[in-house]
Amino acid sequence: MSSSAVRTGRPFADARELDDLGDGRFRARLGDLWTVGPKAFGGLLMVLMAQAALARLRSDLPAGAPAPDPLAVSVDFLRAPDPGPVELTANPLKIGRTISSVAVRLEQDDKLMLHATVTAGVLPDGEPRWETAPELAAEPDADALDPAHAPGGAAGLAAACDLRYPATSLPFLRGETGPPEMAGWVRPRGEEPDVLFALLAGDILPPTVFNLGGRPGWAPTVQLTALLRGRPAPGWLRVVSRSRTVSGAQFDEDVTVVDARGRTVCQARQLALAPLPR
DSSP, X not given: OOGGGOOSSOHHHHHTOOEEEETTEEEEEEOSSSEETTEXXXXXHHHHHHHHHHHHHHHHSOTTOOOOEEEEEEEEEOSXXXXXXXXXXXXXXXXXXSOEEEEEEEEETTEEEEEEEEEEEOOXXXXXXXXXXXXXXXXXXXXOBOGGGSTTXXXXXXXXXXXXXXXXXXXXXXXXXXXXXXXXXXXXXXXXXXXXXXXXXXXXXXXXGGGGSSOOOBOXXXXXXXXXXXXXXXXXXXXEEEOSOEEXXXXXXXXXXXXXXXXXXXXXXXXXXXXXXX
């Protein structure tokens, strides 16, 4: 749906709607709100594929089985979809008592665009036995940058969700260089974050290589695997991203998403290509 067609004041809820066509087939419409340049945002595509997998599992699990959560989502980005209709097909690979696995295809105009494997089960409750301390405060600093206040107003992801960046985390915006690291806070508009928004948050920050210099542009993801670790508490999600190796046309990113309680709710790792002109 287009940015002018957000109906509920909850852009994330609107964008993740699926029409169930039966037999594990679903239809969705990619709007122009959740986009990076002219292309659909990869984080939202992962959410749609996870939803299709969970919906298929719910229809196949035995009566009385607990509702499945996404535990891991591994996606190969074969082509970049444009805004418009897409079809998803979810085929169970294994349906188990504790862990299930589903293969999901996302197609547009009869072309395979993304392929995913979604591992599902039940997320753990209770306090973790070990938890690494978060790097960011639970809420944005008073001087945090709001990209929705950029010249020209909110656009792209800044219009789709609430984003804030530490004032020192984006040296490329000041014409400076720095290490390939990014940090920020994110939350959905009009609702609290859930597990699927935590999945999306694992791909929400600008590419880390922007800070190394050069001209920012579209940095297409090749492969992204996200692990979901818990259900997020209400409030802001804290996101930190780092590259370990930038070599040739390829770079990696390791992303950690922490909720308002200080709990890790998503860990993501991706392989991407150096920015291309938009």
